[in-house]
Amino acid sequence: MASVPENYGVLSSHRRAFFSAAQRGKVAIAVRVTKGMSLRHVGKAYAAAKRIDCKAKTTDFDFKRPDGVVVPGGLVANPHLAGQNAYEAGKFEGARKNWAKFSNEMLAPELASAEALSEMTYVPGGRQYFLELREGDPYWACVKFTSSGLIAAGKPIHGDYDLYDIVPMDTPSENVRTWGKLAGQDHARGRHFIDVQNWVNMAIGYPMILHGSQAKYLPVHEADDGIVVFFPDGKLEAYQGSAAVGELYRSQFGGRSLPRESLSGQDFVPFHAV
Numbered sequence: 001m002a003s004v005p006e007n008y009g010v011l012s013s014h015r016r017a018f019f020s021a022a023q024r025g026k027v028a029i030a031v032r033v034t035k036g037m038s039l040r041h042v043g044k045a046y047a048a049a050k051r052i053d054c055k056a057k058t059t060d061f062d063f064k065r066p067d068g069v070v071v072p073g074g075l076v077a078n079p080h081l082a083g084q085n086a087y088e089a090g091k092f093e094g095a096r097k098n099w100a101k102f103s104n105e106m107l108a109p110e111l112a113s114a115e116a117l118s119e120m121t122y123v124p125g126g127r128q129y130f131l132e133l134r135e136g137d138p139y140w141a142c143v144k145f146t147s148s149g150l151i152a153a154g155k156p157i158h159g160d161y162d163l164y165d166i167v168p169m170d171t172p173s174e175n176v177r178t179w180g181k182l183a184g185q186d187h188a189r190g191r192h193f194i195d196v197q198n199w200v201n202m203a204i205g206y207p208m209i210l211h212g213s214q215a216k217y218l219p220v221h222e223a224d225d226g227i228v229v230f231f232p233d234g235k236l237e238a239y240q241g242s243a244a245v246g247e248l249y250r251s252q253f254g255g256r257s258l259p260r261e262s263l264s265g266q267d268f269v270p271f272h273a274v
Contacts, residue, residue, distance in 0.1 A: 017203035037074030
Protein backbone atom coordinates (compact mmCIF):
# COMPACT_ATOMS: atom_id res chain seq x y z
CA MET A 1 0.00 0.00 0.00
CA ALA A 2 1.20 3.51 -0.79
CA SER A 3 -0.06 7.05 -0.32
CA VAL A 4 -1.86 8.43 -3.35
CA PRO A 5 -0.49 11.60 -4.99
CA GLU A 6 -2.71 14.17 -6.66
CA ASN A 7 -4.16 13.03 -10.00
CA TYR A 8 -2.68 9.54 -9.64
CA GLY A 9 -4.73 6.97 -11.55
CA VAL A 10 -7.92 9.03 -11.30
CA LEU A 11 -8.22 12.80 -11.56
CA SER A 12 -8.37 14.34 -8.09
CA SER A 13 -11.49 16.26 -9.14
CA HIS A 14 -13.23 12.90 -9.73
CA ARG A 15 -12.37 11.29 -6.40
CA ARG A 16 -15.48 12.61 -4.71
CA ALA A 17 -17.66 10.78 -7.26
CA PHE A 18 -15.97 7.47 -6.48
CA PHE A 19 -16.13 7.99 -2.72
CA SER A 20 -19.81 8.87 -2.94
CA ALA A 21 -20.55 5.69 -4.91
CA ALA A 22 -18.49 3.61 -2.47
CA GLN A 23 -20.26 5.05 0.57
CA ARG A 24 -23.75 4.67 -0.87
CA GLY A 25 -23.20 1.10 -1.97
CA LYS A 26 -21.00 0.09 0.98
CA VAL A 27 -18.45 -1.19 -1.52
CA ALA A 28 -14.75 -0.74 -2.15
CA ILE A 29 -14.10 0.38 -5.72
CA ALA A 30 -10.74 -0.63 -7.19
CA VAL A 31 -9.70 1.20 -10.35
CA ARG A 32 -6.76 0.39 -12.59
CA VAL A 33 -4.34 3.29 -12.85
CA THR A 34 -5.03 5.53 -15.84
CA LYS A 35 -1.74 7.15 -16.80
CA GLY A 36 -1.21 10.86 -16.49
CA MET A 37 -0.59 11.34 -20.21
CA SER A 38 -4.10 10.04 -20.86
CA LEU A 39 -5.72 11.86 -17.93
CA ARG A 40 -4.78 15.23 -19.40
CA HIS A 41 -7.31 14.61 -22.20
CA VAL A 42 -10.17 13.52 -19.91
CA GLY A 43 -13.21 15.76 -20.07
CA LYS A 44 -11.96 17.73 -23.06
CA ALA A 45 -14.49 18.28 -25.84
CA TYR A 46 -12.05 17.13 -28.52
CA ALA A 47 -11.59 13.60 -27.10
CA ALA A 48 -13.57 10.50 -26.10
CA ALA A 49 -12.99 7.70 -23.59
CA LYS A 50 -11.91 4.23 -24.69
CA ARG A 51 -14.74 1.73 -25.14
CA ILE A 52 -14.64 -2.03 -24.59
CA ASP A 53 -14.36 -2.71 -28.33
CA CYS A 54 -11.23 -0.57 -28.70
CA LYS A 55 -8.39 -2.96 -27.86
CA ALA A 56 -5.60 -0.84 -29.34
CA LYS A 57 -3.26 0.82 -26.83
CA THR A 58 -2.72 4.43 -25.85
CA THR A 59 0.76 5.88 -26.24
CA ASP A 60 2.80 6.67 -23.14
CA PHE A 61 4.70 9.65 -24.56
CA ASP A 62 4.38 12.39 -27.15
CA PHE A 63 5.63 11.63 -30.65
CA LYS A 64 6.10 13.63 -33.85
CA ARG A 65 4.31 13.86 -37.17
CA PRO A 66 6.42 13.64 -40.35
CA ASP A 67 6.58 17.46 -40.41
CA GLY A 68 8.02 17.54 -36.88
CA VAL A 69 4.89 18.75 -35.10
CA VAL A 70 4.34 16.99 -31.77
CA VAL A 71 1.33 14.69 -31.38
CA PRO A 72 0.23 14.49 -27.73
CA GLY A 73 0.72 11.18 -25.96
CA GLY A 74 -1.95 9.35 -23.99
CA LEU A 75 -4.17 8.67 -27.01
CA VAL A 76 -4.84 5.46 -28.94
CA ALA A 77 -2.49 5.38 -31.91
CA ASN A 78 -1.04 3.16 -34.62
CA PRO A 79 2.24 2.00 -33.02
CA HIS A 80 3.89 1.57 -36.42
CA LEU A 81 3.41 5.29 -37.08
CA ALA A 82 3.89 6.55 -33.53
CA GLY A 83 7.13 4.57 -33.16
CA GLN A 84 8.74 2.62 -30.35
CA ASN A 85 9.73 5.74 -28.41
CA ALA A 86 6.05 6.57 -27.88
CA TYR A 87 5.77 3.63 -25.47
CA GLU A 88 7.31 2.68 -22.16
CA ALA A 89 10.04 0.06 -22.21
CA GLY A 90 8.62 -3.36 -22.93
CA LYS A 91 5.23 -2.08 -24.11
CA PHE A 92 5.84 -1.64 -27.84
CA GLU A 93 5.49 -5.27 -28.91
CA GLY A 94 2.26 -5.62 -26.98
CA ALA A 95 0.93 -2.47 -28.64
CA ARG A 96 1.80 -3.91 -32.06
CA LYS A 97 0.00 -7.18 -31.35
CA ASN A 98 -3.11 -5.40 -30.12
CA TRP A 99 -3.01 -3.11 -33.12
CA ALA A 100 -2.92 -5.99 -35.59
CA LYS A 101 -6.13 -7.44 -34.17
CA PHE A 102 -7.92 -4.13 -33.67
CA SER A 103 -7.09 -2.72 -37.10
CA ASN A 104 -8.15 -5.92 -38.83
CA GLU A 105 -11.49 -6.12 -37.03
CA MET A 106 -12.52 -2.50 -36.47
CA LEU A 107 -11.04 -0.29 -39.21
CA ALA A 108 -12.50 0.08 -42.70
CA PRO A 109 -9.92 -0.75 -45.41
CA GLU A 110 -11.54 1.90 -47.62
CA LEU A 111 -10.09 4.59 -45.31
CA ALA A 112 -6.47 3.47 -45.51
CA SER A 113 -5.21 6.75 -46.97
CA ALA A 114 -5.35 10.47 -46.25
CA GLU A 115 -6.98 11.00 -49.64
CA ALA A 116 -9.86 8.66 -48.79
CA LEU A 117 -10.44 10.44 -45.49
CA SER A 118 -10.66 13.76 -47.32
CA GLU A 119 -12.99 12.45 -50.01
CA MET A 120 -15.48 10.47 -47.91
CA THR A 121 -18.08 11.81 -45.48
CA TYR A 122 -18.93 8.72 -43.43
CA VAL A 123 -16.95 5.72 -42.23
CA PRO A 124 -18.02 2.82 -44.50
CA GLY A 125 -19.92 -0.21 -43.27
CA GLY A 126 -21.47 1.42 -40.23
CA ARG A 127 -18.11 1.40 -38.43
CA GLN A 128 -17.25 3.93 -35.74
CA TYR A 129 -13.44 3.98 -35.78
CA PHE A 130 -10.90 5.28 -38.26
CA LEU A 131 -7.19 6.04 -38.30
CA GLU A 132 -6.33 9.71 -38.78
CA LEU A 133 -3.81 9.83 -41.65
CA ARG A 134 -4.11 13.46 -42.78
CA GLU A 135 -0.67 14.85 -41.99
CA GLY A 136 -1.88 18.31 -41.02
CA ASP A 137 -4.21 16.95 -38.36
CA PRO A 138 -3.06 17.53 -34.74
CA TYR A 139 -3.90 13.89 -33.97
CA TRP A 140 -2.16 12.28 -36.91
CA ALA A 141 -1.62 8.51 -36.41
CA CYS A 142 -4.31 8.43 -33.71
CA VAL A 143 -7.50 6.40 -33.87
CA LYS A 144 -10.68 8.45 -33.83
CA PHE A 145 -14.14 7.43 -32.64
CA THR A 146 -17.35 8.73 -34.16
CA SER A 147 -20.68 7.55 -32.76
CA SER A 148 -22.55 8.76 -35.85
CA GLY A 149 -20.03 7.49 -38.38
CA LEU A 150 -19.43 11.06 -39.57
CA ILE A 151 -15.71 11.45 -40.23
CA ALA A 152 -15.73 15.15 -39.35
CA ALA A 153 -17.10 14.27 -35.90
CA GLY A 154 -14.27 11.86 -35.09
CA LYS A 155 -12.48 12.31 -31.76
CA PRO A 156 -9.14 10.88 -30.59
CA ILE A 157 -9.43 8.34 -27.78
CA HIS A 158 -7.98 8.56 -24.27
CA GLY A 159 -7.99 5.93 -21.53
CA ASP A 160 -11.19 5.25 -19.60
CA TYR A 161 -11.55 4.45 -15.90
CA ASP A 162 -10.92 0.73 -16.07
CA LEU A 163 -12.50 -0.90 -13.02
CA TYR A 164 -10.49 -3.65 -11.36
CA ASP A 165 -13.16 -4.77 -8.91
CA ILE A 166 -16.18 -3.68 -6.87
CA VAL A 167 -16.13 -5.37 -3.47
CA PRO A 168 -19.19 -5.43 -1.15
CA MET A 169 -17.60 -4.78 2.24
CA ASP A 170 -20.33 -6.57 4.21
CA THR A 171 -19.73 -9.78 2.19
CA PRO A 172 -16.30 -9.28 0.57
CA SER A 173 -15.82 -12.95 -0.32
CA GLU A 174 -18.89 -12.83 -2.59
CA ASN A 175 -17.77 -12.59 -6.22
CA VAL A 176 -20.51 -13.53 -8.65
CA ARG A 177 -20.98 -12.34 -12.19
CA THR A 178 -23.33 -12.30 -15.13
CA TRP A 179 -22.15 -12.69 -18.71
CA GLY A 180 -23.38 -11.01 -21.86
CA LYS A 181 -22.31 -8.91 -24.83
CA LEU A 182 -21.39 -5.22 -24.91
CA ALA A 183 -20.50 -3.47 -28.18
CA GLY A 184 -20.05 -6.92 -29.68
CA GLN A 185 -17.55 -8.00 -27.02
CA ASP A 186 -17.82 -10.57 -24.25
CA HIS A 187 -18.76 -8.68 -21.10
CA ALA A 188 -19.08 -9.67 -17.45
CA ARG A 189 -20.24 -7.62 -14.49
CA GLY A 190 -21.22 -8.02 -10.87
CA ARG A 191 -24.37 -6.99 -9.05
CA HIS A 192 -23.06 -3.53 -8.09
CA PHE A 193 -21.58 -2.52 -11.45
CA ILE A 194 -24.52 -0.69 -13.04
CA ASP A 195 -25.12 1.38 -9.91
CA VAL A 196 -21.47 2.38 -9.60
CA GLN A 197 -21.18 3.08 -13.32
CA ASN A 198 -24.27 5.27 -13.45
CA TRP A 199 -23.48 7.13 -10.23
CA VAL A 200 -19.86 7.93 -11.08
CA ASN A 201 -20.52 8.85 -14.71
CA MET A 202 -23.39 11.15 -13.74
CA ALA A 203 -21.35 12.77 -10.98
CA ILE A 204 -18.39 13.33 -13.31
CA GLY A 205 -20.59 14.61 -16.10
CA TYR A 206 -19.40 12.36 -18.94
CA PRO A 207 -18.89 8.61 -19.43
CA MET A 208 -15.60 7.29 -18.06
CA ILE A 209 -16.68 3.87 -16.74
CA LEU A 210 -17.65 1.96 -19.86
CA HIS A 211 -17.45 -1.74 -18.97
CA GLY A 212 -17.31 -4.25 -16.13
CA SER A 213 -14.37 -4.88 -13.83
CA GLN A 214 -11.28 -6.92 -14.64
CA ALA A 215 -11.77 -9.19 -11.62
CA LYS A 216 -14.84 -10.64 -13.32
CA TYR A 217 -12.70 -12.01 -16.17
CA LEU A 218 -9.28 -13.13 -14.99
CA PRO A 219 -8.34 -16.27 -13.04
CA VAL A 220 -5.30 -14.54 -11.47
CA HIS A 221 -4.46 -11.00 -10.43
CA GLU A 222 -2.87 -8.79 -13.09
CA ALA A 223 -2.08 -5.34 -11.77
CA ASP A 224 1.40 -4.42 -12.94
CA ASP A 225 0.30 -0.85 -13.68
CA GLY A 226 -1.25 -0.56 -10.22
CA ILE A 227 -4.70 0.14 -8.81
CA VAL A 228 -6.25 2.76 -6.57
CA VAL A 229 -8.96 1.70 -4.13
CA PHE A 230 -11.79 3.88 -2.83
CA PHE A 231 -13.14 2.53 0.46
CA PRO A 232 -16.60 3.42 1.84
CA ASP A 233 -15.02 4.84 5.01
CA GLY A 234 -13.18 7.47 2.95
CA LYS A 235 -9.79 5.78 2.69
CA LEU A 236 -7.91 5.99 -0.60
CA GLU A 237 -5.07 3.52 -1.10
CA ALA A 238 -2.76 2.55 -3.98
CA TYR A 239 -1.32 -0.88 -4.71
CA GLN A 240 1.37 -1.73 -7.25
CA GLY A 241 1.82 -5.21 -8.70
CA SER A 242 -0.02 -8.50 -8.47
CA ALA A 243 1.60 -9.54 -5.17
CA ALA A 244 0.46 -6.38 -3.38
CA VAL A 245 -3.05 -6.72 -4.80
CA GLY A 246 -3.21 -10.36 -3.73
CA GLU A 247 -2.27 -9.36 -0.19
CA LEU A 248 -5.00 -6.69 -0.22
CA TYR A 249 -7.54 -9.37 -1.12
CA ARG A 250 -6.31 -11.62 1.67
CA SER A 251 -6.04 -9.01 4.39
CA GLN A 252 -8.88 -6.56 3.71
CA PHE A 253 -11.25 -8.39 1.37
CA GLY A 254 -11.73 -11.55 3.42
CA GLY A 255 -9.65 -13.78 1.17
CA ARG A 256 -11.85 -12.85 -1.80
CA SER A 257 -11.02 -15.03 -4.78
CA LEU A 258 -11.56 -14.38 -8.46
CA PRO A 259 -14.80 -15.76 -9.94
CA ARG A 260 -15.64 -19.43 -9.50
CA GLU A 261 -19.34 -19.27 -10.31
CA SER A 262 -21.63 -17.48 -12.76
CA LEU A 263 -24.76 -15.50 -12.02
CA SER A 264 -27.50 -15.30 -14.64
CA GLY A 265 -29.97 -12.46 -15.00
CA GLN A 266 -29.40 -8.74 -15.09
CA ASP A 267 -31.83 -6.92 -12.80
CA PHE A 268 -30.55 -5.78 -9.40
CA VAL A 269 -32.08 -3.26 -7.02
CA PRO A 270 -30.00 -0.07 -7.30
CA PHE A 271 -28.56 1.08 -3.99
CA HIS A 272 -29.47 4.71 -4.67
CA ALA A 273 -33.16 3.90 -5.21
CA VAL A 274 -35.50 4.54 -2.27
